[in-house]
Amino acid sequence: MTQVADRVRHILDALPEGVLLVAAAKTRSPEEVREACEAGLRAVGHNYIQEGQAMREALDDLDIRWHFIGPLQRNKARHAVRSFDVVETVDSLRLARALDKRCRIEGRTLPVLLEVNSGREASKHGVLPGDVAELARQVSQLEHLRVHGLMTMGPFTGDPEASRPYFVITRRLFDELGAMDLPGVEMAWLSMGMSNSWQVAVQEGANIVRIGTAIFGPRA
């Protein structure tokens, strides 16, 4: 068994039932991702449109769901809609409208997650916690998008416990939005936690974890 396959099996075994492992595949080769898929991985996340498209083509024979997990520019909406099954990083109405327009042209609906800037960091993407409900309401009115949950990164310190408060904030928003019962909004997926923090994220309610390094090793 390869090291990548071994690590994927290990993580899949450790994840509670119902938690989806998304392999964060930026900078990796299609061959590395194929190994991960052969060990049972079912979803791959990409931060870059072109690299993601090329990887999807190279792995076309596999049954995988493709998640877009990077910052998305509006002028790339067409490519995102064509090549990804889910966009986890919607953080503005303008971006949502651009995606909706492309979906209309392509004749599809797109599940999206709203990215929350849970640490209120000036340098980070994502909608501020206090603005999430309003964005959800607005996006839910777009005909071709389906709001299916929230995603957050949180400030990165290297200490997994330092991430916990940001996961808690996001989980609380997730529950609040779910309780609001907005038409067209279904709070099904809560995407949080990376290689160093996924255990903490799962404890705080994540049901998608996005993991790169702990599967593929350090990035070059």
Ligand SMILES: *Cc1c(COP(=O)(O)O)cnc(C)c1O
């Ligand atoms: C790279 C990346 C990850 C995974 O990071 P690792 O620390 O390598 O596990 C998760 N989410 C996003 C949005 C990323 O860009």
